[in-house]
Amino acid sequence: MxxxxxxxxxxxxxxxxxxxxxxxxxxxxxxxxxxxxxxxxxxxxxxxxxxxxxxxxxxxxxxxxxxxxxxxxxxxxxxxxxxxxxxxxxxxxxxxxxxxxxxxxxxxxxxxxxxxxxxxxxxxxxxxxxxxxxxxxxxxxxxxxxxxxxxxxxxxxxxxxxxxxxxxxxxxxxxxxxxxxxxxxxxxxxxxxxxxxxxxxxxxxxxxxDTYSADRLSLLGYAISKKLKVFPKQRAAFIALSAKELNDFHYQAGDLEGVVNYCLKLEQVDFCALLSERDNKIRMSFRSKDESIDVNKFAMKYWNGGGHVMASGGKSFLPLKQVVEILTKQIYNKEFIVRN
Ligand SMILES: [Mn+2]
Missing domain, CATH: 3.90.1640.10 (inorganic pyrophosphatase (n-terminal core))
Known part of the structure; x- marks a missing residue:
């Protein structure tokens, strides 16, 4: 250094x-x-x-x-x-x-x-x-x-x-x-x-x-088995969780830590996002498998955030449903690949 x-x-x-x-x-x-x-x-x-x-x-x-x-x-x-x-x-x-x-x-x-x-x-x-x-x-x-x-x-x-x-x-x-x-x-x-x-x-x-609560592990299972949306053609995926869903699993700070990375475990996925309705906003995490997909730029350009090339975060004050719609459109249009 x-x-x-x-x-x-x-x-x-x-x-x-x-x-x-x-x-x-x-x-x-x-x-x-x-x-x-x-x-x-x-x-x-x-x-x-x-x-x-x-x-x-x-x-x-x-x-x-x-x-x-x-x-x-x-x-x-x-x-x-x-x-x-x-x-x-x-x-x-x-x-x-x-x-x-x-x-x-x-x-x-x-x-x-x-x-x-x-x-x-x-x-x-x-x-x-x-x-x-x-x-x-x-x-x-x-x-x-x-x-x-x-x-x-x-x-x-x-x-x-x-x-x-x-x-x-x-x-x-x-x-x-x-x-x-x-x-x-x-x-x-x-x-x-x-x-x-x-x-x-x-x-x-x-x-x-290795300090998960039973609720945290159940939330992870639910997120992956019920909430994971995969777009094979675009090589993308996301999980969106509402405040009610988090509440059902007695959400505690930290319970969603690392959940976004599970989407990247799919061979067919290069870009993924986790959306969660928390603190009166939609919090978003983005991940990519390759530097050619710069999620720092994506988060800065569209989602009020930033971070690193392959890991970033953003936020939105729109309702979750609307955020999901916008992100879905962005995935279909491959807008997560931000050209300069
Ligand atoms: Mn850090």
Whole structure:
């Protein structure tokens, strides 16, 4: 991972000079968001900083273990505290986001009012300008980027277990257990160094991936057996779930994590989407099997979103039925292949 001359020095100076440090990540946090945020938290704590992690809303239960021994606030539960903290902050780290809007409207408003020094560490395309920007769209995950930043900062390769565990979690969740965004050999050197801290990979994998509730597994079964629409000619597929259907399975944050990837398991599918009616909108995830289908561009052009070339997200405030109609038309017209 290449670093711009001066960025590490600037970051070193910030860390030396600033005392009140806050880490923030995206709405609907995933393993990479919480992993990179908590890893940074532990690292800065070791440097005796007053550090706090602000998470916009609830963390999926499968990655809750990462929050052990972390000072954090879930902004949606205690917005006053989150806001107060941000007002006092003189150094702000943003992880797994490319701009403030990913934190949700309420936090974005506060973030735009304050003026701390800002450091971004991320792997999404198109970061906004901040004081220091470590943006690596080719990285597997923000956690991989964080390891490289910490390595440059400290000269160390092996970090304490709480840091290693968090970074390992983000790498595994963001690569679907090393099945995509995982073709650069350097990634495996990072993982090897994480394991050298003594963390047990199989145990963490179980914690992350084998903690389904019966409802979650039933929802997955229902989504695949009853709701999967396949368009063989267009080599596309999608699943759409209404709020009522989610409710029938007692939906919990995180229950749809990874569901979209099942559509790609079909040999005859190169592009797929998952639509779910949640938080008074239709949330959409897009995946593709090949870089020639750029779902970041597709999400940006049509669905108010973005992300990565082969994995992105979007949203719509139209009724689910209408979103399904539009997406179906887009599939028939192969508009998911966005030409420049
Ligand atoms: Mn990520």
């Amino acid at each position: 290449k670093f711009k001359r001066g960025d590490i020095l600037k970051l070193q100076n910030y860390i030396a000079e600033k005392q009140t440090v806050t880490v923030i990540t995206h709405y609907n946090p995933d393993g990479d968001a919480v992993g990179s945020g908590t890893a940074l938290f532990h690292y800065l704590k070791l440097l005796l900083k007053d550090v706090h992690f602000i998470i916009p809303n609830n963390v999926p239960y499968s990655i809750n273990f990462l929050l052990q021994d972390v000072d954090y606030t879930i902004a949606e539960r205690d917005f006053k505290k989150a806001k107060q903290r941000l007002m006092q902050t003189d150094l702000l780290f943003m992880v797994d986001i490319n701009n403030y809007s990913r934190c949700g409207d309420n936090l974005e408003r506060v973030l735009k009012e304050i003026s701390p020094s800002t450091v971004l560490i991320d792997h999404h395309v198109g970061p906004q300008a901040y004081d220091v920007v470590f943006s690596y769209p080719d990285a597997s995950s923000t956690c991989e980027a964080v390891w490289n930043v910490l390595n440059r900062l400290s000269g160390k390769k092996i970090f304490p277990q709480n840091i290693s565990r968090a970074l390992y979690t983000g790498i595994m969740t963001d690569t679907g257990s090393l099945s995509f965004s995982c073709n650069h050999p350097e990634l495996y050197t990072v993982i090897a160094n994480l394991l050298k801290s003594g963390i047990v990979a199989s145990k963490i994998n179980q914690k992350i991936f």
